[in-house]
Amino acid sequence: MASRTVQYATPSRDDYNRLTDDQKTRVGEAFDLFDSNKDGLLSYEEFRFVLRALGFELPKATTYDLLVRHAIKPTNWPHDQDCPPVYRLFNLATLQAIAGTLIRQRDPREELRRAFRLFDVDGKGMITQEDLRRVSKQVGNNIPDADIVAMVEEFDASGKGGVDEDEFLRLMLSKK
Template identity: 45%
Template sequence: MASTSQPHSSFPARPFNNIRNPPTTTAFAQSQPALALRQKERLSKDTQAQAPAPAMAPPANAQMNILSDEQREEINEAFVLFDNDKDQRIDYHEFKVALKALGFDLPKPEILTLLTTHGIPPDTAARNGIRDPNIPPGRLLLTLQAFQTIAGNLIAARDPRDEILRAFALFDTDDKGMITLEDLRRVAHELGEGLEEDELRAMIEEFDLEGKGGVGREEFIQICMG
């Protein structure tokens, strides 16, 4: 059913056709419901988010430079959020959950390989000038700059369909295969956004191409891909 209301920006209006412009940097990210997407992606907790953030290092490589400001911000926020002891280093476990918050659930061998390549010894050893090659990878630490490099490479190499489906799943939490009016209500409520019922309904009507009462995965992908 077509809507006679003014166009809404609840779903991406602009096409994005490469990995450097995922939904979080399109019109979707600038809409009210998309704020929920950003918040849920970061898996943030109020008490942790309030902690003082370390000074952000400049982008570590060319890959970071081609990411959007929002993508760089998300990388930095993930590092700060999961640097539990706020020592500006993250260990194996902090690294794993920080990557998971960004959408990358890597297996243990891959995590250890990245630590071997980019990690540094614990501060105590570093201060003593010890560079023991026998330190197990699981004990190595990552600086913010190293994390930026790793996360930047992963984001830049991500398939845009994966990013779109990840965004879709954050609305369709019960895996029913579509984003419904109730999903939009929930997102608006969780975020405390004062969206009117008719506005939420119009968002669904505008993009429900088959008149089934919700926006399906393929519809969502087509909208995002332009």
């Protein structure tokens, strides 16, 4: 019985190379954080955690497909034996390539909607002065109250007491 040699395809790093330095740093930090045994490789579960940390909630079928196509067998695996997907691992270069592609495919509006929800934790449909105070304290950037009031008043086009999602999107997209 002849053994099968499985060739794993390394995905293109073109998209990763086009990311900003900040985006590349976030990918690297997520890899380091979830590489629990610090061997420079991620198990399938660690890989899924990294993707979640980067803001991707991919269906299991999609991540499993990435595992089958791009993960490599461990170095201690017998070279003449096929390695079942469950034992395969992701190295940093492969994660960078996959994350780069996913990040570049993101819809900027959906990213901004996700950011909006980080401020609007109560789901009231607007970012209020209280939301800005809370986030300001959480990030340790205590913005003076007068500045918070001025920000909301400036961008609250309809005078409802907060910045709604459409106003937030217009504001953030005009900055690009």
